[in-house]
Amino acid sequence: MSHELRTPLNAIIGFAQILTSDKLPSSPQEKKVFSNHILQSGRHLLTLINEILDLAKVEAGMMSLSLEPVPLAEVLQECQVMLEPQAAKGAVALRFGPAGNQHVLADRTRLKQILINLLSNAVKYNREGGTVEVSCAQAEKGRIRISVADNGAGLDSRQMAAIFQPFNRLGQETTGAEGTGIGLVLSKRLVEAMQGAIGFASTQGVGSTFWIELGRCAPAEARGAEPGYAILPAPSGAAGAAGHGPKKLLYVEDNAANLQVVRELLLRRRDELELLVAGDGQRALELARRHQPQLIMLGLNLPGLDGAATRRLLHEGPRTAHIPVIAITASARPGDVLPGLVAGFFRYISKPLDLHAFGEAIDSALRVGASCNE
Ligand SMILES: Nc1ncnc2c1ncn2[C@@H]1O[C@H](COP(=O)(O)OP(=O)(O)O)[C@@H](O)[C@H]1O
Numbered sequence: 001m002s003h004e005l006r007t008p009l010n011a012i013i014g015f016a017q018i019l020t021s022d023k024l025p026s027s028p029q030e031k032k033v034f035s036n037h038i039l040q041s042g043r044h045l046l047t048l049i050n051e052i053l054d055l056a057k058v059e060a061g062m063m064s065l066s067l068e069p070v071p072l073a074e075v076l077q078e079c080q081v082m083l084e085p086q087a088a089k090g091a092v093a094l095r096f097g098p099a100g101n102q103h104v105l106a107d108r109t110r111l112k113q114i115l116i117n118l119l120s121n122a123v124k125y126n127r128e129g130g131t132v133e134v135s136c137a138q139a140e141k142g143r144i145r146i147s148v149a150d151n152g153a154g155l156d157s158r159q160m161a162a163i164f165q166p167f168n169r170l171g172q173e174t175t176g177a178e179g180t181g182i183g184l185v186l187s188k189r190l191v192e193a194m195q196g197a198i199g200f201a202s203t204q205g206v207g208s209t210f211w212i213e214l215g216r217c218a219p220a221e222a223r224g225a226e227p228g229y230a231i232l233p234a235p236s237g238a239a240g241a242a243g244h245g246p247k248k249l250l251y252v253e254d255n256a257a258n259l260q261v262v263r264e265l266l267l268r269r270r271d272e273l274e275l276l277v278a279g280d281g282q283r284a285l286e287l288a289r290r291h292q293p294q295l296i297m298l299g300l301n302l303p304g305l306d307g308a309a310t311r312r313l314l315h316e317g318p319r320t321a322h323i324p325v326i327a328i329t330a331s332a333r334p335g336d337v338l339p340g341l342v343a344g345f346f347r348y349i350s351k352p353l354d355l356h357a358f359g360e361a362i363d364s365a366l367r368v369g370a371s372c373n374e
């Protein structure tokens with residue numbers, strides 16, 4: 001990596017030295033050219049550093065992803081607008097197939113980052129007059145596959161084997177096409193962190209198709225829609241695992257979109273959990289008494305009986321006092337939460353929900369709950 005960082009830095013320092021030196025006079029014309037080199041290297045370095053930091057973050061499991069139902073048509077439209085100028089410059093035609101009203105479970109910003117990398121690759125490694133076609137289709141396991149097909153030069157088997165290696169540009173470093181060689185490996189890590197997959201097929205002389213797959217989900221409903229309550233069964237096979245019954249988690253939330261995210265996260269990843277849902281504090285109390293969940297997750301801004309009052313009543317009830325309660329706050333930053341507001345909660349996590357924080361909070365609350373019951 002040091003080579004990749006040093007090369008643009010050397011250019012920046014070298015040209016800056018020429019520009020500031022009295023012994024190396026340069027014409028106004030040359031000054032402009034040298035400044036442009038500095039600018040270009042600076043931009044390249046910035047992209048490189050951002051990508052390296054992103055990659056380090058995902059690899060350390062520290063990348064904070066906020067998964068939500070993302071409307072595909074909207075995201076693809078935004079990508080198209082961003083890529084059009086680059087495509088026009090390379091005389092490459094961009095074609096987007098219909099995405100309908102399909103939604104995928106993803107972090108919106110990161111999904112865009114991935115798609116832009118695939119699209120910009122398809123444009124910059126294409127030929128003049130080539131095309132890039134984007135299409136969406138249903139895939140296995142309730143997923144949606146987004147494909148980006150180009151008719152560039154394609155890849156040989158040696159290149160295919162090395163395509164996800166960081167910094168490996170497979171020979172493109174000599175062609176003048178800008179790049180860092182990190183885009184694909186970063187895309188792979190990101191899509192996997194969103195519980196999706198990435199792959200490609202390529203034929204030399206014909207072109208390449210890169211695709212990603214992400215979980216399909218229903219669109220988020222408008223805020224204020226009353227989800228009422230429902231008991232979602234644990235997926236089959238989970239209940240009897242290791243001799244324990246499913247663990248019940250009561251989620252109290254009046255926002256249908258947030259409820260949907262939690263439902264997707266839990267049902268896809270946590271087979272051992274059974275989700276109970278209450279739309280307000282009063283229902284939460286009823287369900288908690290009746291079903292004795294192992295854990296309660298409570299939104300603080302509930303209609304009627306608010307989160308803090310609900311927690312107090314849970315705590316005072318002999319049948320519910322022992323259940324750990326995690327607060328879910330809408331504050332932008334955890335530090336914004338008033339200490340008094342979250343006092344008495346086992347933990348609080350803020351929206352948008354971070355996948356790692358969410359899973360970790362559930363695990364530790366379940367551990368604590370289990371040891372209290374022993
Ligand atoms: N659609 C494509 N067609 C041909 N080669 C590609 C395509 N996408 C990626 N590649 C090759 O894979 C390498 C790695 O891609 P990537 O990680 O996005 O890095 P970058 O685009 O910054 O070089 C590219 O340098 C290029 O050689």
Ligand SMILES: [Mg+2]
Binds near residue numbers: 120121179183
């Ligand atoms: Mg790239």
